[in-house]
Amino acid sequence: MRQIERLSLIDRIGRELQARMTYSDISNYLVGFGVDTSKQTSGVNSKWVYVKDLLADVAPDVIIRIADELEIPHHYTVKPTLDVAESSFWETNHFRLFISHISAFKKTIGSLQTSLKRYSISAFVAHVDIEPTREWQDEIEAALYSADALAAVLMPGFKESNWTDQEVGIAIGRGLLVVPIIRGLNPYGFIAKYQGLQASNKTVAQVADDLFGTLVNSPRTRAKLLSALVTTTVSAPSEAIALQRLEVLSSVFDLPRNFVEQFRDGIAQSSLIEESSSLRGRVNEFLRSHELSVLPEPGSEQTIDLADDDVPF
Numbered sequence: 001m002r003q004i005e006r007l008s009l010i011d012r013i014g015r016e017l018q019a020r021m022t023y024s025d026i027s028n029y030l031v032g033f034g035v036d037t038s039k040q041t042s043g044v045n046s047k048w049v050y051v052k053d054l055l056a057d058v059a060p061d062v063i064i065r066i067a068d069e070l071e072i073p074h075h076y077t078v079k080p081t082l083d084v085a086e087s088s089f090w091e092t093n094h095f096r097l098f099i100s101h102i103s104a105f106k107k108t109i110g111s112l113q114t115s116l117k118r119y120s121i122s123a124f125v126a127h128v129d130i131e132p133t134r135e136w137q138d139e140i141e142a143a144l145y146s147a148d149a150l151a152a153v154l155m156p157g158f159k160e161s162n163w164t165d166q167e168v169g170i171a172i173g174r175g176l177l178v179v180p181i182i183r184g185l186n187p188y189g190f191i192a193k194y195q196g197l198q199a200s201n202k203t204v205a206q207v208a209d210d211l212f213g214t215l216v217n218s219p220r221t222r223a224k225l226l227s228a229l230v231t232t233t234v235s236a237p238s239e240a241i242a243l244q245r246l247e248v249l250s251s252v253f254d255l256p257r258n259f260v261e262q263f264r265d266g267i268a269q270s271s272l273i274e275e276s277s278s279l280r281g282r283v284n285e286f287l288r289s290h291e292l293s294v295l296p297e298p299g300s301e302q303t304i305d306l307a308d309d310d311v312p313f
Contacts, residue, residue: 006060009067009074014051016070016258023047030054033062073227073262089143093235094122095215095228098147100167102157103127108204109153115208119248120232121215121225123151144170149177149221151211154185154196165189177220179211216252226252226259234266239276242267250286260290268295 017026026047027037041053055063064076075093090096097116101109106127113123124143126136140163144150150171158164171178172190180187180196187196197210215221229249236242249255249263264287267273273280273295284294 005076006063009063009072009076010052010055011048012072012258013055013063013066013070014048016072017051018047021047023050026051030066033058033066035062068223071223071226071256071258073223073230073259075227075231089124089139090146091117091122093228093231094120095221095225096146096148097121097123097211097215098143098150098167098171099123099125099153100150100164100171101125101153102155102161102164104157105153105155111204112208115204116211118244119208119212119225120229120245121212140167141170145174147171147176148224149179149215151179151181152191153181153183153199154187154191155183156185158185159188177215177218179214181207181211212248226255227262230259230263230266234263234270236270236272239272239279242270242272242279243282246282246286250289255290257290260287260292264292264295 017029021029030051031037035054035058037054039054041050044050055066060076064074067074067076094117099109099112106125109125110127113125116123124147126140126143144167150168152158152164152168168178168191178191178194180191180194181199182196183199186192187194195214197207197214199207199210202210212225215225229245229252233242233245233249236245264283267283273283280295287294
């Protein structure tokens with residue numbers, strides 16, 4: 001994370017805490033992240049400035065954890081403890097999901113990988129994603145140490161695999177959300193404490209939708225997945241993909257306002273909005289449903305409402 005990006009994220013954290021909490025609440029909240037709230041601040045009567053002063057010299061990984069808990073959209077991850085190779089198999093700006101499975105089921109898992117793209121989820125599937133010229137184990141480790149969550153496809157043969165239990169163990173050790181996908185084998189051992197998804201008698205598309213629902217509703221993955229969904233919708237290469245992802249975004253229950261605002265700011269800059277009246281209409285319908293002002297017609301002037309704290313005197 002560059003310094004300018006770090007300061008921008010701190011600024012957004014300050015705005016969010018300013019809107020939600022009192023000075024005392026802010027202090028108590030930041031103490032929970034190990035922030036020294038006893039240090040000297042500027043004394044300016046602004047909760048926003050107060051937060052920025054307190055976080056000025058805080059480590060980037062702490063800033064990221066605070067932003068995650070507040071569901072502030074961003075594209076940063078806490079650097080893994082281990083030094084892993086740069087991963088080339090993840091889709092840019094997507095949520096990263098490692099799928100642990102046995103090789104006998106690889107064709108169906110490949111289909112699941114494709115279905116998950118609709119939800120801005122980039123799934124690592126070993127038999128598809130590992131380049132023949134690279135060391136197999138190094139690639140597995142790189143994926144495990146850069147993933148945002150892990151899905152374990154539990155079926156006969158999973159427990160006997162030389163690799164699947166180790167993959168799950170690494171994910172648990174990293175504190176990742178583990179989602180058991182049950183297909184003939186019940187969760188066991190450490191996996192048993194996680195809520196599983198029943199996959200028997202379901203289509204690949206249904207499993208993908210259930211998996212998205214689990215990830216987007218879990219506090220451990222919600223912010224990162226929503227951030228990925230907003231970013232990939234805004235940067236979609238075509239109207240069809242933008243509409244598809246907007247449909248997914250619209251299906252999210254209780255979507256936090258800050259993600260809707262980020263979406264509006266981003267999509268307003270998209271060339272697709274200039275070219276497609278149907279996309280602009282659907283976007284405006286979405287914005288109205290969240291009680292935000294709609295995008296203006298191309299060529300019209302736009303007014304921006306400023307919060308009281310930002311209005312010049």
